[in-house]
Amino acid sequence: MPLIDVSIAEGRTPEQLRELTAALHRAAEESVGALPENTTVIIREVPTTHWSKGNQTIAERQQAALEQERA
Numbered sequence: 001m002p003l004i005d006v007s008i009a010e011g012r013t014p015e016q017l018r019e020l021t022a023a024l025h026r027a028a029e030e031s032v033g034a035l036p037e038n039t040t041v042i043i044r045e046v047p048t049t050h051w052s053k054g055n056q057t058i059a060e061r062q063q064a065a066l067e068q069e070r071a
Helices: 012-030 056-071
Strands: 002-009 038-048
Touching: 002 012, 002 056
Parallel strands: 002 038
Antiparallel strands: none
């Protein structure tokens, strides 16, 4: 009974999130023989202002990239 819990930065379309869910279900079925009805997938969308790496949020990195493109 796999539980697949994914955190991802917000900004994907509902269609992209649905495809991710489907791909994760397929991976569980193919890799460990999980039955679809026994597999749970949770996708947690995290605001880009709440996700940081190297003391810089995704939002800050995106903003810096935009400013660099404009320069």
